Amino acid sequence: MDTNAAEDFFKNSSNFLLNVAVDNVIFGYHEKELKVLLQQPFALDKWTVTGGYIQKTESIAEAAARVAHMRTGLTGLFLEQFQSFGNPQRVKDNGFTAKHIAEVTGYDIPENSWIFDYFVSIAFYTLTEFSKVKITKSEFEAECQWWPVSELPLMMFDHELIIKEALKALRLHIAHYPIGYELLEEKFTLPEIHNLYETILAKPLDDRNFTKKLLATGIITKLNEKRQISGHRPPYLYKFNKEKYDEGLKSGVELVF
Structure with missing residues (x-):
């Protein structure tokens, strides 16, 4: 991983809303399976849903659309905000420490950095036609790929819960939202x-x-x-x-x- 990328991010963190993020559960449908696009941070065996910080110059919905575009290469995707997640323990994870970030990025941050503080995620689900997606991982990720929702890997933080709640929302909305139109060819x-x-x-x-x-x-x-x-x-x-x-x-x- 490029040390400069991490250094630039933390130096420019004032451009983002601190301790608030969007988590975007991107669903696709392929070979009779509902799949979700997940990303894997460097040097960790755990995965997360696609997400990112909110720039001070954009709305929450614009941030979610930007995240979806960065990962899929597509614009104009269907996005639906379905829930928010926040509690003092949700960012506590054995692999997510200042020491780990320093080992992976070569950039030292203090253990009391804002990135380890109370974090609120505003969650969206996104629907996309599987065949049109051109997956692009960010410079902070080792991998980004589709996983069947029935066979999720080990997830970081509360992201398994986020996926379960997204699926619950999708099932509630399926009768009145353009689910089929967005997922089928x-x-x-x-x-x-x-x-x-x-x-x-x-x-x-x-x-x-x-x-x-x-x-x-x-x-x-x-x-x-x-x-x-x-x-x-x-x-x-x-x-x-x-x-x-x-x-x-x-x-x-x-x-x-």
Whole structure:
């Protein structure tokens, strides 16, 4: 890790809101699994959700959007603030010490630095189409990669809780927020959208009933195209009618059954 990067960060820390951060739970959907983008600090065997400090020149939402863009390379992503996290013990972690930071960065900071003090995180979840993401790790990270939400690695601080609460919020919002539109590719089959909602809700949904009611809303349109699947009858492709979808969200049409 570049010592200059750490030194520049601490010297310019006055440009940020101290002891307040955004933590961004970035969800993607791939190979019938809901995945979350996680980052791993240098020389630690633990991971965190993507996050960052809030610049004094930006709003909280702008900070969350900046973090999402830095990690995915995408702009205009769907972000939803769902909770805040804060207690005196949440930044206490065996691996997060002044000694460790000095060993990794070559930059010494005092043990009573603000970075070890009471920290409040404002949490967002972000939805993105998996195939469009171009992952970029920051200069403070050893790795940044997707993990299935069902197989999380060892997490730092309270970040496992943050992911669980994000998933809970996603399940509460799924009937009235553009979850499917944001996570699926532009063209998809009925089994694919059915599986997406089953995966998120972690429960079976009656296939016929789900399809019938989904088509009745008019938010998806059948295309004159089929997906070629080896050894199977090719299914028709569908896409979202964005205008109908937006109208449904505003009018309160339930998008999951």
